[in-house]
């Protein structure tokens with residue numbers, strides 16, 4: 001399992017989700033897409049509005065596609081003002097449970113050493129949980 005570095009601190013660049021529409025307004029300060037990286041926003045609609053995107057067993061959302069052995073930078077923000085949400089990546093980042101409280105932002109950076117398809121999921125039982133367990137990291141050889 002690759003180790004994952006969680007970085008603290010602010011970012012630059014513009015605000016943009018991985019893809020798709022967003023219902024979000026008033027993102028927490030510092031919640032912006034890292035240069036060359038990805039932004040995952042948690043809310044009462046899931047990850048990057050996964051519920052509105054119809055995420056489920058047959059549809060992963062959001063999908064992050066990278067090339068093997070490159071560095072992956074993801075900023076994760078919890079824009080939910082009420083509850084905590086979790087952020088895990090199968091095989092890469094699931095050895096300890098990460099939960100973000102409302103307004104919290106983390107920056108994760110790791111090298112995608114293992115090719116394949118890996119689930120991005122929430123490991124804590126929030127009310128939107130069913131829609132937060134079908135994100136996907138695709139690492140192409």
Ligand SMILES: [Cu+2]
Pocket residue numbers: 085086122123124125126127128129132
């Ligand atoms: Cu959850």
